[in-house]
Amino acid sequence: AQKVTQAQTEISVVEKEDVTLDCVYETRDTTYYLFWYKQPPSGELVFLIRRNSFDEQNEISGRYSWNFQKSTSSFNFTITASQVVDSAVYFCALSDGVGANSKLTFGKGITLSVRP
Amino acid sequence: GAVVSQHPSRVICKSGTSVKIECRSLDFQATTMFWYRQFPKKSLMLMATSNEGSKATYEQGVEKDKFLINHASLTLSTLTVTSAHPEDSSFYICSARVPGRGTASYEQYFGPGTRLTVT
Numbered sequence: 267a268q269k270v271t272q273a274q275t276e277i278s279v280v281e282k283e284d285v286t287l288d289c290v291y292e293t294r295d296t297t298y299y300l301f302w303y304k305q306p307p308s309g310e311l312v313f314l315i316r317r318n319s320f321d322e323q324n325e326i327s328g329r330y331s332w333n334f335q336k337s338t339s340s341f342n343f344t345i346t347a348s349q350v351v352d353s354a355v356y357f358c359a360l361s362d363g364v365g366a367n368s369k370l371t372f373g374k375g376i377t378l379s380v381r382p
Numbered sequence: 383g384a385v386v387s388q389h390p391s392r393v394i395c396k397s398g399t400s401v402k403i404e405c406r407s408l409d410f411q412a413t414t415m416f417w418y419r420q421f422p423k424k425s426l427m428l429m430a431t432s433n434e435g436s437k438a439t440y441e442q443g444v445e446k447d448k449f450l451i452n453h454a455s456l457t458l459s460t461l462t463v464t465s466a467h468p469e470d471s472s473f474y475i476c477s478a479r480v481p482g483r484g485t486a487s488y489e490q491y492f493g494p495g496t497r498l499t500v501t
Contacts, residue, residue, distance in 0.1 A: 309475075310493075311475065311477075
């Protein structure tokens with residue numbers, strides 16, 4: 267069975283602080299995808315990144331960076347110099363393989379509050 | 383990019399009535415759509431997988447007679463909550479999968495969600 271654990275439930279930081287959101291996953295598949303989504307108060311899920319299981323390169327996109335480590339089954343997300351607009355719920359998700367029958371399993375989400 | 387719309391964005395209905403939520407893929411054809419339910423401050427729970435032209439596959443514990451799903455075309459899936467009760471009040475989110483090319487592709491785009499309140 268697939269499982270995504272986001273142990274942190276709520277994080278509060280002051281603007282300009284760096285913050286790391288943790289994600290640990292479990293899967294028996296050798297091919298899988300990991301995702302991060304942002305859900306602002308409006309409710310719409312915003313896609314942030316997709317990473318496949320064969321690509322362990324870390325990725326940086328502006329103030330966002332992701333650290334994928336298969337050895338620890340983790341896919342952590344760091345926001346550098348946080349801003350108030352980063353306040354949202356962040357979900358890590360795992361797809362159980364590829365193909366027509368694959369489905370996304372979401373973690374419970376982390377509520378990030380960035381205070382001015 | 384791929385856009386998924388949902389209508390309505392908010393709906394209030396009385397107990398015992400039915401309400402239909404539409405999910406459309408605007409600029410691509412989606413053979414597979416998904417319906418999720420999200421309670422306040424909770425994660426997204428997959429309710430069912432909808433494949434165009436066939437019956438939806440429901441997750442364990444989801445009442446198929448209560449949550450009717452119809453995927454009549456490659457761009458439209460509907461979720462009908464029948465005989466709604468206050469406990470059905472929730473945020474319902476659909477997503478549509480972009481058809482993959484081989485096994486390397488997996489793209490799933492989400493609609494903006496529909497907030498259902500049953501009074």
